[in-house]
Amino acid sequence: MFEQELSSALRYLARGLGVRIVGAPGSGRTSVAKRLVEELEQRGTAVYCIFAGPALQSVPFAGVLSLGLDLRSRAVGVLGVADLLAEHLSRSGSRVIVLDDVDNLDRESLSVVDIVQNRTGVPVVVTTGDVPFRTSTPATAALGRWPQATVAIPSLRYEQVNALIAEMLGAPADVDVAARVLASSGGNLRLAVRIVETAALGERLVLRDGRWCLNGGTLMNVHLHSTVEALLHGLSDEESRALNTMALIGPGPLERLLATVGPDLLDRLEHRGLVSVVPGQDGALLVSVFPPVVEDYLKGHLGTSRKILRSAITEAFASSHLDLAQPGAADASAVIAALREEMNGSHSATAQYFHSRLDDLGRLYYSAWDADRSMSNAVAFLRVYWGAPIDRARVEEVFAHTDPTNSNPEDRLFFTMTHSLWVALNGEDLEEATALMARFAAAEPGWAAEAEAWSLLLEASYDRVPADLDEAFARWTHRNPTSGVVPAVRGLLELFRFRPEEALLMADKAVGFDGLPRFDSLIRAFGLFAAGRIDEAIVYSLERRRDAQHAVDQFSLVTQSYVAAVALFYRGLFAEAEYVMATTFALGRPGFLVESLYNAMVRLSSVRHPSSPAAQLGTPARDVGALPGTGKGVYDLVRRQPASAARFDDEASRLIDEQLLHGYVLEATYTGLFTLCLLPGPRVKARLQGILDERGSTQHRQLLAIADAVIGVDLPHLVQLLEGYFPDDDTYQITMLLHGAAKRYRLSGEGAHTVAALERAIRSFVVRFPTEGQFISFGPRGAAPVLTAREAEIALLAEQRSNQDIAAQLGLSVRTVESHISNGLRKTGASTRQQLAEMARRAGGTPPPTAPPRARLET
Numbered sequence: 001m002f003e004q005e006l007s008s009a010l011r012y013l014a015r016g017l018g019v020r021i022v023g024a025p026g027s028g029r030t031s032v033a034k035r036l037v038e039e040l041e042q043r044g045t046a047v048y049c050i051f052a053g054p055a056l057q058s059v060p061f062a063g064v065l066s067l068g069l070d071l072r073s074r075a076v077g078v079l080g081v082a083d084l085l086a087e088h089l090s091r092s093g094s095r096v097i098v099l100d101d102v103d104n105l106d107r108e109s110l111s112v113v114d115i116v117q118n119r120t121g122v123p124v125v126v127t128t129g130d131v132p133f134r135t136s137t138p139a140t141a142a143l144g145r146w147p148q149a150t151v152a153i154p155s156l157r158y159e160q161v162n163a164l165i166a167e168m169l170g171a172p173a174d175v176d177v178a179a180r181v182l183a184s185s186g187g188n189l190r191l192a193v194r195i196v197e198t199a200a201l202g203e204r205l206v207l208r209d210g211r212w213c214l215n216g217g218t219l220m221n222v223h224l225h226s227t228v229e230a231l232l233h234g235l236s237d238e239e240s241r242a243l244n245t246m247a248l249i250g251p252g253p254l255e256r257l258l259a260t261v262g263p264d265l266l267d268r269l270e271h272r273g274l275v276s277v278v279p280g281q282d283g284a285l286l287v288s289v290f291p292p293v294v295e296d297y298l299k300g301h302l303g304t305s306r307k308i309l310r311s312a313i314t315e316a317f318a319s320s321h322l323d324l325a326q327p328g329a330a331d332a333s334a335v336i337a338a339l340r341e342e343m344n345g346s347h348s349a350t351a352q353y354f355h356s357r358l359d360d361l362g363r364l365y366y367s368a369w370d371a372d373r374s375m376s377n378a379v380a381f382l383r384v385y386w387g388a389p390i391d392r393a394r395v396e397e398v399f400a401h402t403d404p405t406n407s408n409p410e411d412r413l414f415f416t417m418t419h420s421l422w423v424a425l426n427g428e429d430l431e432e433a434t435a436l437m438a439r440f441a442a443a444e445p446g447w448a449a450e451a452e453a454w455s456l457l458l459e460a461s462y463d464r465v466p467a468d469l470d471e472a473f474a475r476w477t478h479r480n481p482t483s484g485v486v487p488a489v490r491g492l493l494e495l496f497r498f499r500p501e502e503a504l505l506m507a508d509k510a511v512g513f514d515g516l517p518r519f520d521s522l523i524r525a526f527g528l529f530a531a532g533r534i535d536e537a538i539v540y541s542l543e544r545r546r547d548a549q550h551a552v553d554q555f556s557l558v559t560q561s562y563v564a565a566v567a568l569f570y571r572g573l574f575a576e577a578e579y580v581m582a583t584t585f586a587l588g589r590p591g592f593l594v595e596s597l598y599n600a601m602v603r604l605s606s607v608r609h610p611s612s613p614a615a616q617l618g619t620p621a622r623d624v625g626a627l628p629g630t631g632k633g634v635y636d637l638v639r640r641q642p643a644s645a646a647r648f649d650d651e652a653s654r655l656i657d658e659q660l661l662h663g664y665v666l667e668a669t670y671t672g673l674f675t676l677c678l679l680p681g682p683r684v685k686a687r688l689q690g691i692l693d694e695r696g697s698t699q700h701r702q703l704l705a706i707a708d709a710v711i712g713v714d715l716p717h718l719v720q721l722l723e724g725y726f727p728d729d730d731t732y733q734i735t736m737l738l739h740g741a742a743k744r745y746r747l748s749g750e751g752a753h754t755v756a757a758l759e760r761a762i763r764s765f766v767v768r769f770p771t772e773g774q775f776i777s778f779g780p781r782g783a784a785p786v787l788t789a790r791e792a793e794i795a796l797l798a799e800q801r802s803n804q805d806i807a808a809q810l811g812l813s814v815r816t817v818e819s820h821i822s823n824g825l826r827k828t829g830a831s832t833r834q835q836l837a838e839m840a841r842r843a844g845g846t847p848p849p850t851a852p853p854r855a856r857l858e859t
Contacts, residue, residue, distance in 0.1 A: 001160055001189075002032045005151050007800050009036050009125070012149040013096065014805060018117075018124040020143065023153030024273060026190030029127040032153060033100050036125060045094040048085075050113075052105040063099075063109030078108055082115040089120045102126040102139045114142045124148070131271060155187025158582035159605070164189075165212065168196050169205070173212040175602060176389070177205065179588045180219055183351040186276075186291030191227070195293065198223035220296045228297040231274070239265060243274060243289060247298035250356045251278075251288035278353050279550065292352040332535035335542045336568075336576060343579045351586040357552045358388040366394055375407030375415060382418045386517050387555030390591035395422065409444045410483060414516075416440040417454050417485075421592055424458050433458050449476040453489040461596075461626050465496050465663025484510040484520070491523035496626050498665035498695065500530035517555045525563040526627070529570075530666055532699040534729045537567045545580070558590050562597040565604060566628055572732045572773015574608060581605045600629035607638055608776055624659045628670045633658070637675070638778060645744045649681025656687045665691060673700065677736040678778055679744055682711050703730045703737065710741040713750065715757050722765050732773040738762045739775060746827075759826055777839060787824055792840045794820045799837035 009019045009032070019036075023029035030051075037047045048067055056062040061081065065071075069084055089095045097113060099105060105113075117124050124146050128139070156164075161182045165173040173181075181199075185191035199205045202221030205212045235243070242265040246257065254277070257266060266287065269275040276290035289295035362384050369377040378398050385395060399419050404412060416436055424433040434455040441451035456472060466472070476486050491506030504527040510520040521544050529537035541564035548556035561584040568577035581601040590598055599621065625631030633655045642648040652675035659668035672688030675681075685707050692700060702725060709718035725734070742762060745755050787795060797806045798821055807814045824836050 005032050006035055008151050011800050013123055018146050018148040020148045020150045021127040022130050022150055024130050026188045027153040028189040029153050030100050033098055033127050037098055040096055045096055047096050047098055049098045051100040054104050057104045057106055059106055060108045063105050064112050078111045082112045086116045086119050089122050095122050097122055098125045100127045102128050107138050110138055110142055117146055156189055156192055158182055158585045161192055165196055169212055171210055171212060176589050177212055177214055179586050182586045183355055184219055184293045188291055191291055194227045195219055228294055244298055247289045247295045251286045251353045254285040254287050257287050288352060332538045335539045339576055354552055354587050373401055373403050375402055375404050375411045378402040379411045379414050385591045387590050389588040409447050413447055413450055424462055430462055450483055450485040453486050457489045460493055460496055469493060484516055488516050488519035495526055495666055496664055498669055500527045503527040521556055522559040525560060529567050532729055534567055534570055554590055555594055558584055558594040558597055562601055565601055574774050578605050596630045603635040604629050624662050624664055625667060626664055628667050634671050645679050645747050648679050649683045653683035653687055676707055677733045677740055679740045680707055680710050680737055685711060700730055703734055706734055707737060719761050722761055731769050732771045735771055736775055791820050791824045795824045795836045795840035798833040
């Protein structure tokens with residue numbers, strides 16, 4: 001869980017620097033310190049550990065006495081103890097001091113360590129909190145004098161919570177369980193562990209079909225109360241009242257809470273980590289209780305009228321409509337940089353804000369419908385569930401008991417569309433779903449075009465794209481003035497058929513209509529991507545994702561996160577794509593049409609990781625889907641690790657044929673692109689070429705020419721093409737294609753001269769056109785490159801050490817180390833030292849238990 005932080009700490013120590021491990025209480029900073037101690041001791045470093053605690057803060061020398069030093073021959077005083085400890089640290093070998101929770105270390109022990117560090121220069125590792133402006137503790141002055149680098153412990157991510165649950169409970173969890181645990185804990189490791197433990201103990205989680213699932217609507221249980229009460233320990237009466245007020249009214253604007261609670265109390269609560277602030281609509285700051293489990297606890301103990309809560313919700317949603325702006329002038333690099341800055345923070349507060357607003361909005365609209373079961377109230381309620389996690393009982397009750405009397409046709413259209421979608425998704429009865437629309441069209445002839453359009457979309461999404469679409473489009477001449485159903489449906493169908501320009505034209509026509517959720521944004525974002533305008537797609541989707549976060553619009557958040565993830569994945573920016581998807585997973589499984597996009601992201605996030613959450617989807621899926629990733633075929637193909645390159649080419653080409661048979665040309669195109677670059681083969685290349693030629697597309701002209709030369713083993717022509725390459729949107733794909741070709745050549749038994757010539761061409765291309773994208777470690781079963789024992793040893797060290805450090809540790813020359821790393825990169829096809837180390841680990845390698853150079857540690 002803390003591999004990256006551990007690697008960073010070891011690198012800093014290898015340079016002779018101390019390390020300051022910063023994190024909130026319960027973030028896992030002590031766990032990182034303990035793992036760091038284990039790693040250092042395995043490498044032969046003597047570690048002096050002091051684990052401080054609040055109970056011993058006032059006990060003189062409590063910290064250094066825990067080291068077990070023999071003080072019988074020494075005068076017990078700061079200087080005497082410092083002399084003794086300095087003698088120990090001056091002995092031969094590497095030495096490191098570790099101070100866990102330095103803020104709670106007694107003054108005398110802190111003085112001893114300060115004196116010893118100044119005398120010996122020994123690196124000091126400390127763990128400390130992340131609360132700002134705490135300058136009054138004695139540790140502050142000492143930390144400023146010790147040469148230190150900082151390693152921050154970030155909040156938990158979705159995939160970490162998912163792995164944590166599987167490790168603790170012995171079985172994977174449903175995607176909604178991981179989302180609830182992440183949101184409730186606020187990304188805090190200690191809280192996440194306690195929530196999982198107590199939820200299982202309190203039977204809030206049940207094991208169904210090998211997966212842990214929610215048993216009820218909340219994870220809060222009586223076994224968790226003591227943990228939350230410990231977080232609240234020490235609050236004054238006025239702070240407790242302020243926190244109760246905030247829990248009662250839910251997330252609210254800062255200005256309102258300043259008037260209600262007061263700035264001093266808010267400041268004190270924020271200092272304690274019990275308040276979160278997230279940007280809301282139009283830049284307004286929204287304040288809420290944090291972590292969310294504290295709010296759940298307080299709400300459960302507040303026996304008060306719901307009138308206050310309802311009025312607060314009504315006020316909060318009075319101006320919730322957000323008029324989304326058109327794309328600005330921001331470029332992709334700036335938007336991605338902003339996303340990376342967001343990745344350094346915690347998205348749990350945003351998830352809490354979403355959950356609170358959507359839950360309250362769902363309750364409000366359901367209560368309104370329950371009081372007056374009119375069609376307009378039913379439509380207002382159902383709109384919430386087009387993006388939010390669904391309460392099935394409520395939805396089925398609304399479908400069964402809504403009164404259509406005196407309702408307008410547009411409301412009945414939306415109600416029937418939603419009902420038909422519910423039938424198609426849950427009963428998998430497409431015929432009954434389209435029959436619902438046919439009955440509506442017969443009753444409302446003026447809306448027959450919209451009803452037919454929706455029926456065709458259901459058929460295209462859950463069976464196949466009809467062959468007579470153009471005839472249907474010609475019939476849809478009438479359009480009602482307040483409905484965007486026809487252009488939205490036509491735009492989606494044009495995407496399925498891989499006609500991005502026509503889809504973008506329909507997106508323009510669908511703007512501003514409120515008959516449907518914001519389909520125009522989805523069509524525009526994916527239309528830009530399908531048209532090869534990748535940077536524009538990244539900018540547009542990430543900006544719309546930000547707007548959806550502010551507007552609490554989960555439908556748009558899911559659709560735009562999906563497009564952003566696919567576009568970032570196309571660039572090889574896996575970490576950024578996985579973060580975007582993880583923030584969506586943290587909100588829980590959405591409802592209706594966007595559930596397929598949610599499932600697509602779960603599979604996409606699992607392509608690189610063996611311990612993937614894709615198996616937890618729990619819903620059956622076909623091999624093919626209307627949009628890239630909505631079918632499971634590519635995911636299964638990549639995860640299976642085929643027996644040979646020819647077998648992979650055959651299976652991928654058959655999958656493309658099946659996608660084309662269903663009319664899913666867009667998915668077939670990107671299946672062809674991905675599998676061709678992953679491990680190039682003639683069948684896939686021929687099918688991709690055929691699709692593009694049929695549509696007169698020249699998007700991937702250079703890539704296909706290079707693939708032709710690679711597959712035909714025409715190295716002179718390949719070198720000529722690479723030298724004449726003009727940068728386009730396929731630079732990353734071409735680099736991936738070349739690495740896949742090298743792998744294919746080695747597997748097929750091509751001569752060493754041919755392989756060496758290809759590798760020279762690859763190195764030259766990468767130098768001329770560097771890419772920041774990462775690559776998937778993929779190859780047929782049994783095709784793992786064979787590294788020598790020395791190459792594997794150096795590969796594992798290369799992830800964290802420089803060539804000079806490795807040479808000094810192993811007693812080799814720097815030139816020899818460089819040669820071994822170069823051989824390893826060549827054999828594995830890895831493009832970075834990190835990828836090389838990962839491949840060596842998968843082959844069963846373990847890092848050597850030797851100590852880092854003493855001179856670098858004790859400088």
